[in-house]
Amino acid sequence: MTWFLVRRIGQSVAVIIGVMILTFILVHLEPGSTARAVLGLKATPAKVAIFDNTYGLNRPLPVQFWLYCVHVLHGNFGISYVAGQPVSTLIAQRLPRDAVLLGLSTLLALIIGIPMGLYQAIHHGTVRDDVIAGTWFTLYSAPDFMEALLLIAVFSVHFHLLQPNFPGGITSVGGLFSDPNALILPVIVLAINSVAGYSQYMRSSAIEELAQEYIRTARAKGLGERLIIIRHLLRNALLPIITILGLSLPDIVAGAVIAEAIFNFPGMGLLFWQSALAHDFPVMLGATLIIGVATVVGNLAADIAYGVLDPRIRHAV
Amino acid sequence: MRRTHRLAAAAAALALTTLVAACAVGGGGTIGGGSAVKGQKMKGGTVTIAEVGASPNDIFPMLPATNSNGYNGVLTLGLWPPLVYSGDGAKSAPNPQENLYSSLKYSDGDKVITIDLKPWKWSDGEPITSRDFTFVYNLLKANYNDWFDYVAGLFPVDVAKVSTPNAHTVVLDLTRSYNPTFYTDNVLATIPLLPQHAWDKTSASGKVGNYDETKAGAKAVWNFLQGQGTKMGTFATNPLWQVVDGPWKLAAFQSSGYYAWVPNKSYSGPDKPVLNKVIWTPFTTDTSEMDTLRSGTSLDLAQVPLNDVRQIPALKSEGYSVAQVPAPGVAEILPNFYAPVAGMLLRQLYIRQAMEYLINRKQIVQKAFAGYADPGNGPVPTIYGQQWDSPLEKAGGPYQYSPAKAIALLKAHGWKVVPGGTDTCTKPGTAADECGAGITAGEPLTFQLLFASGTESFDEQNAAVQSSESLGGIKITLKSEPFNTLVSTTGTCNAQSHPASICNDWQIQQYGYNEYLMDPSGAGQFNTDANGNYGGYSSPEMDKLINATEYGSSNAAFFAYEDYAAKQLPLLWLPNESTVFVYKSNLAGVTPLNPFSGLYNPEVWYYTKPAS
Numbered sequence: 001m002t003w004f005l006v007r008r009i010g011q012s013v014a015v016i017i018g019v020m021i022l023t024f025i026l027v028h029l030e031p032g033s034t035a036r037a038v039l040g041l042k043a044t045p046a047k048v049a050i051f052d053n054t055y056g057l058n059r060p061l062p063v064q065f066w067l068y069c070v071h072v073l074h075g076n077f078g079i080s081y082v083a084g085q086p087v088s089t090l091i092a093q094r095l096p097r098d099a100v101l102l103g104l105s106t107l108l109a110l111i112i113g114i115p116m117g118l119y120q121a122i123h124h125g126t127v128r129d130d131v132i133a134g135t136w137f138t139l140y141s142a143p144d145f146m147e148a149l150l151l152i153a154v155f156s157v158h159f160h161l162l163q164p165n166f167p168g169g170i171t172s173v174g175g176l177f178s179d180p181n182a183l184i185l186p187v188i189v190l191a192i193n194s195v196a197g198y199s200q201y202m203r204s205s206a207i208e209e210l211a212q213e214y215i216r217t218a219r220a221k222g223l224g225e226r227l228i229i230i231r232h233l234l235r236n237a238l239l240p241i242i243t244i245l246g247l248s249l250p251d252i253v254a255g256a257v258i259a260e261a262i263f264n265f266p267g268m269g270l271l272f273w274q275s276a277l278a279h280d281f282p283v284m285l286g287a288t289l290i291i292g293v294a295t296v297v298g299n300l301a302a303d304i305a306y307g308v309l310d311p312r313i314r315h316a317v
Numbered sequence: 318m319r320r321t322h323r324l325a326a327a328a329a330a331l332a333l334t335t336l337v338a339a340c341a342v343g344g345g346g347t348i349g350g351g352s353a354v355k356g357q358k359m360k361g362g363t364v365t366i367a368e369v370g371a372s373p374n375d376i377f378p379m380l381p382a383t384n385s386n387g388y389n390g391v392l393t394l395g396l397w398p399p400l401v402y403s404g405d406g407a408k409s410a411p412n413p414q415e416n417l418y419s420s421l422k423y424s425d426g427d428k429v430i431t432i433d434l435k436p437w438k439w440s441d442g443e444p445i446t447s448r449d450f451t452f453v454y455n456l457l458k459a460n461y462n463d464w465f466d467y468v469a470g471l472f473p474v475d476v477a478k479v480s481t482p483n484a485h486t487v488v489l490d491l492t493r494s495y496n497p498t499f500y501t502d503n504v505l506a507t508i509p510l511l512p513q514h515a516w517d518k519t520s521a522s523g524k525v526g527n528y529d530e531t532k533a534g535a536k537a538v539w540n541f542l543q544g545q546g547t548k549m550g551t552f553a554t555n556p557l558w559q560v561v562d563g564p565w566k567l568a569a570f571q572s573s574g575y576y577a578w579v580p581n582k583s584y585s586g587p588d589k590p591v592l593n594k595v596i597w598t599p600f601t602t603d604t605s606e607m608d609t610l611r612s613g614t615s616l617d618l619a620q621v622p623l624n625d626v627r628q629i630p631a632l633k634s635e636g637y638s639v640a641q642v643p644a645p646g647v648a649e650i651l652p653n654f655y656a657p658v659a660g661m662l663l664r665q666l667y668i669r670q671a672m673e674y675l676i677n678r679k680q681i682v683q684k685a686f687a688g689y690a691d692p693g694n695g696p697v698p699t700i701y702g703q704q705w706d707s708p709l710e711k712a713g714g715p716y717q718y719s720p721a722k723a724i725a726l727l728k729a730h731g732w733k734v735v736p737g738g739t740d741t742c743t744k745p746g747t748a749a750d751e752c753g754a755g756i757t758a759g760e761p762l763t764f765q766l767l768f769a770s771g772t773e774s775f776d777e778q779n780a781a782v783q784s785s786e787s788l789g790g791i792k793i794t795l796k797s798e799p800f801n802t803l804v805s806t807t808g809t810c811n812a813q814s815h816p817a818s819i820c821n822d823w824q825i826q827q828y829g830y831n832e833y834l835m836d837p838s839g840a841g842q843f844n845t846d847a848n849g850n851y852g853g854y855s856s857p858e859m860d861k862l863i864n865a866t867e868y869g870s871s872n873a874a875f876f877a878y879e880d881y882a883a884k885q886l887p888l889l890w891l892p893n894e895s896t897v898f899v900y901k902s903n904l905a906g907v908t909p910l911n912p913f914s915g916l917y918n919p920e921v922w923y924y925t926k927p928a929s
Contacts, residue, residue: 031802040385041831047382050463084383084384093572157608165605262608265601270601
């Protein structure tokens with residue numbers, strides 16, 4: 001297991017370095033003048049020169065990459081051209097809030113999706129199975145902006161029951177809970193799209209497990225159906241969900257740009273989107289690197305969790 | 318760009334697009350007029366203003382060259398207003414109530430300006446003096462290259478000497494004569510006064526001195542203040558920023574863009590705030606702002622995107638009134654006179670005239686901008702009023718929509734006109750009835766219109782232009798790009814930059830509008846090699862007329878320039894969309910909004926309660 005971990009961590013570091021190099025090259029392939037994109041049409045040649053000098057854009061590309069690496073090693077990822085703040089500060093303001101929002105929606109999706117998938121597996125092939133799957137797939141295939149706007153129209157505009165978005169002053173994780181009413185709609189909208197995925201993975205996995213010999217053996221031994229499901233089926237059927245959860249870590253880090261836009265939630269998704277439009281390279285690079293790290297860590301965590309939960313894998317390693 | 322860049326006005330511009338149209342909306346509320354709120358005036362209260370995409374990030378009122386964020390101007394305008402306060406309500410004139418001077422006289426052939434400051438005080442009780450002006454001057458003189466609002470050749474490099482005969486008088490000796498209106502409206506209006514007695518220091522713990530009096534000292538002070546100005550976490554607590562001369566003080570600031578003003582209790586001006594607090598709350602998108610408005614929550618003033626004007630009746634039923642404000646600027650299709658092939662076509666005045674005749678501006682105002690736009694008759698929008706808007710422009714401009722006139726012009730210059738198709742040149746040559754220099758036989762009359770994506774009204778406008786141009790056989794293909802990409806990939810093209818690859822990739826483009834300050838001068842936009850003359854238009858006659866408006870003293874000079882520009886079409890004129898706002902109906906004093914100074918003057922706002 002130790003050698004496995006060392007190897008996986010080594011691979012992860014290599015992947016992260018590769019992400020840094022690749023994204024740096026890609027953003028610098030973007031055509032046009034960064035200074036003009038940031039300063040606007042009225043940028044005089046003198047102002048462009050000052051801008052380029054301030055941010056090192058007039059230096060050779062390898063030197064710029066080296067400076068980027070230095071910023072990364074110092075943990076600040078450079079200074080945003082647009083916000084004038086360290087990229088690390090911008091990310092630190094948004095990432096925890098995204099993690100809470102997307103964490104809550106993932107939790108809600110799991111709470112609904114796992115029992116739902118289990119229920120469908122047990123009633124596999126029945127009308128109930130089809131109705132539930134059809135319902136969730138309908139919601140899954142509906143664009144989330146449409147779901148968001150519909151829910152706002154009904155619960156905020158028509159009935160005035162729920163807040164349509166977050167107050168503009170929220171800058172901390174604690175601030176999210178100062179007005180829990182504002183959390184309800186975004187959490188629901190984000191959960192809707194995940195429930196279908198989780199429930200169908202759970203359903204498939206559980207159907208597969210139900211056909212296994214150990215389930216038949218348990219039944220033959222006279223174990224109660226509830227005990228079989230909870231003690232034996234659930235644990236084994238959850239393994240694919242663990243993988244999906246691990247792989248969804250980058251989604252949490254990357255934010256949810258549409259939900260952020262509609263619910264006035266300045267998170268990582270909008271930060272990345274706006275920085276891409278504004279040619280704010282340090283933010284683009286910083287956000288991409290964080291997402292890359294989250295992807296690698298999520299994969300690693302899934303592998304480790306798999307090993308912990310499934311002795312066959314652990315022993316095989 | 319020769320013209321100054323005023324960040325407060327730019328912030329207004331960020332949110333909107335342009336022009337006036339005194340029309341009624343939905344349920345019939347009048348637009349843009351004075352506030353018609355009736356009832357008893359109430360003291361106190363809080364106003365919450367929605368700002369979409371607002372993210373101020375620097376509080377020092379003179380931004381460095383690398384910071385183009387117009388929202389900083391809105392943040393600081395109420396704290397440190399400029400010497401000359403732009404906009405008297407909706408009028409393009411200095412605001413006598415808010416100006417920091419009591420008199421401003423030009424003498425010696427308009428080369429000397431004598432400024433008498435009002436006997437006002439800073440919020441800490443210290444008097445505002447001429448030393449505060451010299452402090453600003455010294456800082457800018459040593460650092461003008463790092464000042465975003467610096468315009469080549471203007472303040473402070475055009476000042477030969479500053480003298481202060483007494484504590485309230487400043488005398489500026491300029492290096493040349495200027496038109497007083499131009500200089501007051503477009504130069505002095507960009508300069509705030511700063512508290513020398515509190516800010517003339519080089520470190521937070523250092524003592525205040527006269528460091529600004531040497532170049533090295535002025536640079537050190539500038540660097541210190543610039544550094545402090547970017548520390549967003551201390552905007553509301555740093556003692557530096559608590560010394561203000563405007564009607565407001567900053568009470569709260571969050572990096573999200575949320576901030577709050579409270580009254581400066583020591584404000585010396587006559588318009589003392591009645592409200593207890595003004596809150597600026599940020600929204601990520603128009604959608605989230607509109608959802609909040611429709612859900613009846615606590616917003617007191619917000620912009621309504623033109624795409625959502627159909628919701629105005631519903632908002633009225635929620636207790637809002639409606640106002641619109643034009644953007645002080647000119648919208649256009651920008652021709653690239655140095656584009657390969659297309660540049661040769663665009664240099665022909667008759668082709669530009671034909672293209673302008675084929676733009677149905679009235680239809681665009683109604684269909685693309687829902688009636689909220691200036692007609693775009695020429696270089697000066699109607700908002701500027703009688704003083705600036707020439708009779709020709711008021712009458713609709715020289716080129717009102719007429720496909721017949723466009724076709725006649727093209728035929729008269731040797732083109733085979735194919736309405737709905739593509740015209741071709743049949744008579745190459747330079748005679749009066751031939752296509753013109755550089756245009757070959759069989760040359761098609763076709764252009765690619767590059768425009769900024771993401772704005773539905775622009776999409777509709779450009780589709781309309783494409784359609785109406787085809788009536789004269791001028792084929793327009795459309796290509797859209799995100800605004801920043803468009804800006805970064807299309808540089809200024811003129812005789813100096815040509816040939817440059819950045820000039821080869823665009824022929825005509827539309828990106829929004831060019832903003833003006835109080836004086837809608839063409840300086841910086843249409844004179845040869847001006848920084849804002851992106852397409853490379855050049856005409857000695859235009860240069861002469863513009864110089865007369867900037868440096869001469871004749872009031873007639875402006876109309877002469879304006880009419881010449883309107884006819885010569887350095888740009889193809891387009892309607893310029895206005896911004897539509899809603900505000901709580903019991904909030905008085907909001908209108909007319911001031912398009913020249915960040916739109917809002919909450920020091921004159923107050924709530925009313927219904928008369929019993």
